[in-house]
Amino acid sequence: ALETLDNGKPYSISYLVDLDMVVKCLRYYAGWSDKFHGKTIPLDGDFFCYTRHEPVGVCGQIIPWNFPLLMQAWKLGPALATGNVVVMKVAEQTPLSALYVANLIKEAGFPPGVVNIIPGYGPTAGAAISSHMEVDKVAFTGSTEVGHLIQKAAAESNLKRVTLELGGKSPNIIMSDADMDWAVDQAHFALFFNQGQCCCAGSRTYVQEDVYHEFVERSVEKAKSRVVGNPFDFKTEQGPQVDEEQFKKILGYISTGKREGAKLLCGGNPAADRGYFIQPTVFGDVQDSMTIAREEIFGPVMQILKFKTIEEVIERANDSKYGLAAAVFTKDLDKANYVSQGLRAGTVWINCYDVFGAQAPFGGYKASGNGRELGEYGLEAYVEVKN
């Protein structure tokens, strides 16, 4: 309930999806605590050589507002499993659930000082962490813009280790042999989930020529039927955007889209008089060079683009400074393998989207970030290898 109140996501989703994943993530990392093995190494010479995986130390963790509780779990899980201590700055838009968890941390029995949580703003509290001389590592999830600042601060202060989970403009490629119903359904979910506020949102939907028109028509129909409303109402599928800044920014992108010549097929306006609600919006005939095709909107605005060949779409999909995720929908095994190898993205989904598990590593290529979270890979950033 806290999550829905603070962030705006539908209650049914907070409860069934976010919280479910939080519990699973914590249990997953609980299991790794005593299993992250160092190695004994057969070195040349008469030496006994082995590695220890020691905790990095004091970890600053700066988390975003789109999945407040889940992002907290993703950060705490691996850090605590490997024996680190944490100073966490929660997003100023959504500090409540993380602060509630702080109480639970005390109740669970973690020693004092192991987890510390500070609500505050980026330029003040966040910057204090990234430039702190006694913080051994900083982990940040948020915008690419701020990611640059964090990495700079780390370099300028004490060369603290940095991992970043940033933005994306993830391509979702629909081949003509895809299961049409399923592809429309998933592409809709890929973009509109969480009010479009996902770093890995499938915000460039590339549809192969032959099936383009049908796909667009069905997508518009689906977007039109999306229920926007009070997130505590079980019928609601889409809640408000998180704040005024985002709200204005998204409406700005919609304007730009229209101005630059994309075809507005539905939505495009605020959805209510109060609250930061935006109508599910679909643009067709989008070109790669348009702003809405290049910049991360982080709202319920879908871009549909047309393509002819597989080689062309791979090139266009990769033509982005981002590289967080991608997907391909096809029934052909060879196409699936070919495309998934060709895409420069940290996660490639085949005939599905937004499939996550605590077991599977997640992270970006290029300006979408450094390092991976979740899975065994997620532990690496939180240990220092001593030989």
Add this chain to the structure above:
Amino acid sequence: QIFINNEWYDSVSGKKFAVFNPANEEKICDVEEGDKADVDKAVKAARKAFELGSPWRTMDASERGRLLNKLADLVERDRLILATMETIDGGKLFSTAYLMDLGACIKTLRYYAGWADKNHGRTVPMDGNFFTFTRHEPVGVCGQIIPWNFPLVMFIWKIAPALCCGNTVVVKPAEQTPLSALYMGSLIKEAGFPPGVVNIVPGFGPTAGAAISHHMDVDKVSFTGSTEVGKLIKEAAGKSNLKRVTLELGGKSPNIVFADADLDSAVEIAHIGLFHHQGQCCIAGSRIFVEEPIYDEFVRRSIERAKKYTLGNPLLPTVQQGPQIDKEQFKKILELIDSGKKEGAKLECGGGPWGDKGYFIQPTVFSNVADDMRIAKEEIFGPVQQIMKFKTIDEVIERANNTTYGLAAAVFTKDIDKALTFAAALQAGTVWVNCYSAISAQCPFGGFKMSGNGREM
């Protein structure tokens, strides 16, 4: 009763066998005696539960972990009952059963619960235009035959990794100590494991055990027990369907104490290393090699330590040593003690039975033991400590390794170089430095040579 498909059954033959309390030789109860027909039923149930598309096969790996954690919760809840059962059925000291055995059971279950969704295969950059990846699939129906010295711990050591990886099992607990395993059947059902995933068939080795090791539809057999029976199991596997075999067998583990060791600590740890659970441990440090300069003092202190024992009913908190498990073991140990006396070892204390009821043997210490004596070569599995003298490092390495066993070993020294030399030189699955019996769910355990094949934990 026999536990198959989460239900309880009488034996097909109708036969039962009695289970006894070794502290007073009284019967505790009768248990259904499983034989080949019951094993067949159990294997069928396990095979069905393993079918492609079954609830167990299609369950998320993390969910298997959750079930194992739930089982750990239930063991924690019923810790008192289970510890009492171990004591009455196995002659184990209650405080040890409650604190150590049950503690280990819970930790092992939770450890393997954690591994369930972390058993990674790999993607492999093969030559050629191929997408290659490995899957770590469950072996299938696993027969698991467990001993009587740590009944519940051995049960958990077997089922935890097996279930963690998605297998189904048919467990045959020892005929001397079937009770705690059977109680686990009810907890397994309560935790929510699908029927047929765990099946428990109490019975005897030559009947039920052999039925498992010979079975054409069992994919793997795992056995902990004597080397003698281990050989039979491996032979049976070879004769039948080449089922995978892992064995945890006996040992005659050397414990090497150098003059530069902390003497107090070495004496105490060597003592516990032998006498724990009446000497009935596969890892018992049953050949203590002491460096000449401190030999006499070490023997003196060890005798003093061995004399400080109160024997009696293991349920009582004042008792420090319980009975041996049964008459067969009791006789065997006394026979070996006699051989020690006859072959010329110096009996320093103990050397005979204790009490007029129950299978109690006095804590016994032999000094001046020579390597070729029976008590220095054969596994006694009782409260009988052998102390030998040595001069040089090379000599003791050779003598320590001069055995068909290779389960564990230890070295006591403050010198880093000596410690590392022994860590490398000793042919044993586990080498302890300045400690003994340090075992934990995170560490692999198993034997070199005839102490076994494979590693557990």
